[in-house]
Amino acid sequence: MSDTDTVVTQLLEPARKLTKSMVTILDLGSGAGCLTRALRRHFPDAEIYGVDYSEVATTKAIAAAKAEGIKNVKFLKEDATSLPADWKGKFDWVILYDLLHDLADHVSVMKEVNRVLKDGGVASITDPEVHSNHRDNVGDSYVAGVGYALSSVSCLPRSVAIEGGAGYGVGWGTENKKSF
Numbered sequence: 001m002s003d004t005d006t007v008v009t010q011l012l013e014p015a016r017k018l019t020k021s022m023v024t025i026l027d028l029g030s031g032a033g034c035l036t037r038a039l040r041r042h043f044p045d046a047e048i049y050g051v052d053y054s055e056v057a058t059t060k061a062i063a064a065a066k067a068e069g070i071k072n073v074k075f076l077k078e079d080a081t082s083l084p085a086d087w088k089g090k091f092d093w094v095i096l097y098d099l100l101h102d103l104a105d106h107v108s109v110m111k112e113v114n115r116v117l118k119d120g121g122v123a124s125i126t127d128p129e130v131h132s133n134h135r136d137n138v139g140d141s142y143v144a145g146v147g148y149a150l151s152s153v154s155c156l157p158r159s160v161a162i163e164g165g166a167g168y169g170v171g172w173g174t175e176n177k178k179s180f
């Protein structure tokens with residue numbers, strides 16, 4: 001089993017307890033589409049979308065899906081703060097994998113997640129496990145140490161990319177995210 005298949009299995013276990021139907025699935029902030037393409041191995045009959053606002057990431061994702069001959073996955077360049085109007089109540093399962101801390105406008109994105117979910121649909125949110133109080137991360141050289149370093153040149157700039165952007169990055173931390 002590949003790493004991405006393992007991630008799908010881990011995400012699916014709690015999601016399955018909340019919803020039985022997995023006919024329409026949205027991978028929000030899908031990047032180059034590794035997770036999105038793995039989803040289709042688990043749900044060959046589902047209608048699966050990968051959405052990212054990066055042209056470069058979306059182009060890569062489309063090319064990889066084409067090379068693998070994948071038919072039931074669509075990759076679209078869209079901003080998660082403003083998803084297509086006709087997606088209201090469309091999805092059984094919305095996945096935000098490694099996205100939340102990158103966002104400049106969390107509130108608008110979560111409103112959109114709520115809007116595009118079916119009644120009884122489920123959202124799975126996975127983010128790096130880092131404490132919000134930085135002292136509590138002492139000794140965690142991997143997730144906190146490497147995560148902070150990468151975040152300061154990647155996630156953080158993305159999160160301040162718009163006027164008034166949150167600017168959280170990985171350092172936002174689990175406790176703050178839970179209260180959000």
Ligand SMILES: C[S@@+](CC[C@H](N)C(=O)[O-])C[C@H]1O[C@@H](n2cnc3c(N)ncnc32)[C@H](O)[C@@H]1O
Nearest residue numbers: 029030031052053054057079080081097098102
């Ligand atoms: C850390 S990457 C994770 C990519 C993918 N989920 C994965 O795990 O491989 C976060 C992705 O979210 C995208 N992103 C950030 N803000 C976004 C927004 N407002 N709308 C759509 N995509 C966004 C970025 O372009 C980036 O590809």
